[in-house]
Amino acid sequence: MSEQKRSWRFYALIAVTIAFFGFQMYLALVKQLTPMLQSPLHLVLALAVIFLVYPTDRKYRDNLKRKTELNGTSLTDDLLNKFKWTRFFDIFSFAGIALLFYYCITEYERLANFTPFIDEVFPLDITVMIVTIVLLLEAVRRTLGNILYFFIIAFIVFAWISPWLPGIFFTKGLPFNEMLDQFTIGMTMAEQGVFGTPLYTSASALFYFIVFGVFFSECGGGQLLIDIGMKFSNKSSGGPAKAAVISSGLMGMVSGSAVANVSTTGVMTIPMMKKIGYLPQEAGAIEAVASTGGQIMPPIMGVGAFIMAEMLGIPYFDVAAAALLPACAFYFGVFVLVSCLARKRAARSNTGEDVKIEVKQPILPRLYLLLPVILLVTWIISGSSLMRSGMVGIFAILLLNIVSYFVGKKQNFVNIKRLGDCCVRGVKQAASIAIPTAACGIIINVVTGQTSLATNLSGLIGSLGVDYLFVALLIAMIGCMVLGMALPTVAAYLVGVILFVPVIRSLGVDALCANMFVFYYGIMAQITPPVCVASYTAAGIAGADAMKTGINGMLFALVGFMVPFVFIYNPAILLEGSIIEIVLGGIQLMIGTYFLAITVSGFWKTHIPVWQRLITFGVSIGFIIPEATSSIIALIVGFGVLSLNFIAFKKLPSKVGV
Secondary structure (H helix, E strand, C coil), rough: CCCCCCHHHHHHHHHHHHHHHHHHHHHHCCCCCCCCHHHHHHHHHHHHHHHCCCCCHHHHHHHHHHHHHHHHCCCCCCHHCCCCHHHHHHHHHHHHHHHHHHHHHCCHHHHHCCCCCCCCHHHHHHHHHHHHHHHHHHHHHHHCCCCHHHHHHHHHHHHHHHHHHHHHHHCCCCCCHHHHHCCCHHHCCCCCCCCCCHHHHHHHHHHHHHHHHHHHHHHHHHHHHHHHHHHCCCCCCHHHHHHHHHHHHHHHHHHCCCHHHHHHHHHHHHHHHCCCCCHHHHHHHHHHHHHHHHEEEEEEECHHHHHHHHHCCCCHHHHHHHHHHHHHHHHHHHHHHHHHHHHHHHHHHHCCCCCCCCCCEEEEEEEHHHHHHHHHHHHHHHHHHHHHHHHHHHHHHHHHHHHHCCCCCHHCCCCCHHHHHHHHHHHHHHHHHHHHHHEEEHHHHHHHCCCHHHHHHHHHHHHHHCCHHHHHHHHHHHHHHHHHHHHHHHHHHHHHHHHHHHHHHHCCHHHHHHHHHHHHHHHHHHHHHCHHHHHHHHHHHHCCCCCHHHHHHHCCCCHHHHHHHHHHHHHHHHCCHHHHHHHHHHHHHHHHHHHHHHHHHCCCCCCHHHHHHHHHHHHHHHHHHHCCCHHHHHHHHHHHHHHHHHHHHHHHCCCCCC
């Protein structure tokens, strides 16, 4: 935070953390507030956290500290106070947060009964609108960098100049006074704008699951999941790589964060993968892909899944259940891939060391640490709200922590200080999610409330896909990927929902399938160069070239890029259909995934020639097409290629590829 560990910011952050937790506990244990009050107060607290954690002069101080360390000198008070004047920006920021808090409390009744374009807009409304947008943009810039910052500014500018733009960017727009209404009171409406459904979901669900993940990881559950992955893959070929897949998948079920998974499991699995012969970029890519899959793996998935449930108006359990088969296919494909790569490595050379994966503590005595996850899932399935389910999971963790102390399992006990650190970390993560979620409300307000951009874009893509659904899906995929490379996952999903879901829905695609389609590609973009944060994080641990790691990661995650097309053409993959349709669809998906994995690896029993890899790729496509004829043909052709590979393997003098 700053060089003085016990500065006023430290104590202020502790106070805001207590207030944040107190507010969220009140919502969960006493009663929820109306969206017009709950969402703004949640944003006020999130903004306070961000401006405390990211002061104006933080980058300057960090750079100055780095330079002085390189020069062998130390920081002096004169150097640190040189840019002290920049703190005035923070003073104005905190004053703006206080104004927003005052506005929410005092104007609540008027806003709750406000009728857009009819009731009068006061100077205070305009002032608060400007302050809210400025604070949000600055918070986005400090936490997420310039890409989303300028992206939002571009949409604000577009709202003003759209009547003078050509082609699909032309919209009639709104008269100045009506546009002002939209940017002020319209920003507070429950269905759109900054305080709309996405931010309400952050306050009513995301906060609790983020805190649950932090507490679960700190109290021994995270290490247990990693150790389970290590144990199950210890004696197999390519054990560390399989450990990375299993551990990251298990961790992803709880954390739903790719970078967090890479940072947690990658520090152990990546060095072991390198030790047994994987190239640095391969080791980093495997970890990045396995960690990214956590955002599509139930029960918690990525934060966008919670928002999806709210926007679709369906229980979150339905979203998680629908995501199960595609997520299993994703991890199955990655698991087959690393297994083939391990055999390929063994066939190529025998220089890699045999690494025994050590698990420091026995697993069975620690299985009780999984009880919070079991309770969490049970409460979700039973129909309880996400808020209550999250609270049950958190209380279960704290109760088990106390029990650990009294039953002699002090190695798993977390003291008060560490729990306090967990609270601060949880609040920081929750605030970092709330900020882009709220900021995307500006984009939603512009696209749906002020312009006809969504309608124009839908018309253009729809005209291309009237006879060719695949073309429309391809355009939507590219759009989601481009946005996803520039935006955080939750922001990419929200923009994709606004711009592309209406198009896909207009072509007869089910709402859940359409939403899941853009959700998947928003996530897959996180491991697609040139911007792939998870891959860059893994590359740093592996000591590999970041771009090579990103390219390898994109290839290794090819299953994730194809699965959305599968469930668009065969909704049974998302559990929409009869039992027979779901079972057959699942079998087709797994077989197609298997052939796709060996295509990418280029190895089965032995090396697969390029021409045979092209055939196996076609076989995987054949299983994607939801027709019995194509699947039967693909099965016959695929069996033929594998037979040829097996015959070639039998002719080898040494059977090192087994």
